[in-house]
Amino acid sequence: MRLTAQLTPHLRVMRGTERRPPRCVALLGDIGHAVRCTIHPQRASVCRGFAPSWEDGERNPRCDAARAGHGLSPLTPEDWRDPGAPLRSPGVPGVPRAA
Numbered sequence: 001m002r003l004t005a006q007l008t009p010h011l012r013v014m015r016g017t018e019r020r021p022p023r024c025v026a027l028l029g030d031i032g033h034a035v036r037c038t039i040h041p042q043r044a045s046v047c048r049g050f051a052p053s054w055e056d057g058e059r060n061p062r063c064d065a066a067r068a069g070h071g072l073s074p075l076t077p078e079d080w081r082d083p084g085a086p087l088r089s090p091g092v093p094g095v096p097r098a099a
């Protein structure tokens with residue numbers, strides 16, 4: 001399956017993100033329950049540059065808006081605080097966070 005789609009003559013995007021509502025073809029699972037990127041180590045640079053809110057100590061309004069679009073509350077700093085615990089996906093109990 002092709003992972004990208006032509007958006008403009010000079011721009012390709014992850015297939016599915018050009019549609020409304022967007023749903024990346026590489027995303028597996030049910031949003032709000034458990035999801036993961038199936039190509040995480042090879043994900044696009046635009047994905048690597050998108051920090052979830054508070055992961056790096058700052059709110060990301062685009063993250064909050066994306067979550068709100070799926071009926072999810074914004075992440076909080078507390079979602080990232082638990083230094084003794086293994087990394088987990090915030091708001092998705094039991095789902096290991098991809099490296």
Ligand code: SF4
Binds near residue numbers: 014027028037044047
């Ligand atoms: S992180 Fe993965 S699933 Fe999410 S948009 Fe990027 S490629 Fe798709």
